[in-house]
Amino acid sequence: MEGCKVSKVLISVAPVSALEKVINPKKIAEDVIECEKAGAGMVHLHVRDTKGNLTSDLTVFKEIVERIREKSNIVIQASTGGVSNLTIQERCAPLYYDQVEATSLNVGSCNLGKSVYSNPIDEVEYCVSEIIKMNKLPEIEVFELGMIHAVAELRKKFMFRHPILFSIVLGHIGTAPATIEALTAMRSFIPEDALWGITHAHRKDYSIFSAALGMGASTVRVGFEDSDYLDENTTVDKNVLLVDRVAKIIDAMGLETATPDEARKMLNI
Numbered sequence: 001m002e003g004c005k006v007s008k009v010l011i012s013v014a015p016v017s018a019l020e021k022v023i024n025p026k027k028i029a030e031d032v033i034e035c036e037k038a039g040a041g042m043v044h045l046h047v048r049d050t051k052g053n054l055t056s057d058l059t060v061f062k063e064i065v066e067r068i069r070e071k072s073n074i075v076i077q078a079s080t081g082g083v084s085n086l087t088i089q090e091r092c093a094p095l096y097y098d099q100v101e102a103t104s105l106n107v108g109s110c111n112l113g114k115s116v117y118s119n120p121i122d123e124v125e126y127c128v129s130e131i132i133k134m135n136k137l138p139e140i141e142v143f144e145l146g147m148i149h150a151v152a153e154l155r156k157k158f159m160f161r162h163p164i165l166f167s168i169v170l171g172h173i174g175t176a177p178a179t180i181e182a183l184t185a186m187r188s189f190i191p192e193d194a195l196w197g198i199t200h201a202h203r204k205d206y207s208i209f210s211a212a213l214g215m216g217a218s219t220v221r222v223g224f225e226d227s228d229y230l231d232e233n234t235t236v237d238k239n240v241l242l243v244d245r246v247a248k249i250i251d252a253m254g255l256e257t258a259t260p261d262e263a264r265k266m267l268n269i
Contacts, residue, residue, distance in 0.1 A: 011221075078097070079103070080095070080105065105131060106140075143176060171208075
């Protein structure tokens with residue numbers, strides 16, 4: 001089945017590596033502001049403390065968002081995920097912040113390297129209910145085919161906003177590999193009334209991005225959370241360089257990047 005089509009491609013930037021141990025709100029905000037100028041329409045942020053630990057305390061998160069908002073109209077997306085010891089209630093903390101427009105949603109458990117990413121169904125249903133109650137847009141991160149099926153089951157119980165948005169996540173050790181075969185299989189399970197995009201963990205080239213765009217992806221996520229490689233031999237210290245590279249690929253394929261307001265229209269925010 002094919003996902004529904006759009007004329008614009010949304011670049012989402014995930015600017016902070018999970019290994020980062022010094023969170024500098026000013027530096028992150030400046031990078032994100034430049035990323036919007038280079039073509040990013042959405043920013044994906046986890047709630048972290050100054051040492052990079054996931055937390056339910058929004059102090060640092062709010063400072064980053066407020067600094068971004070001073071000069072940028074980029075869509076703000078908060079994560080409700082990440083491997084941690086937080087309860088599901090603590091993971092949902094950013095849903096109640098009015099500057100958050102979209103949120104990630106994880107609907108199943110899996111191995112991520114040596115860690116177990118735990119998302120039992122009762123916690124998933126709690127997260128879904130809170131996302132719907134707070135009227136946020138969920139981007140459903142799917143690491144395996146079974147997670148797409150889990151969404152089909154959840155839709156029988158919950159009224160998701162339209163269009164529903166998936167992100168096919170490839171490349172984590174222990175989940176679906178970053179191959180064309182895996183991408184094709186995952187894409188084939190995306191519902192016809194949905195939008196979908198691509199996230200490539202541990203990326204060193206852009207072949208999966210290009211393939212996904214050719215298959216009709218509506219979103220591409222890039223940034224230090226997934227990889228800091230500009231090409232197979234070069235890493236960079238600014239996310240804007242990665243965003244610029246993806247924007248050029250989108251342009252070369254005869255497509256256009258979505259501005260933040262175009263992204264809001266596309267995603268019904």
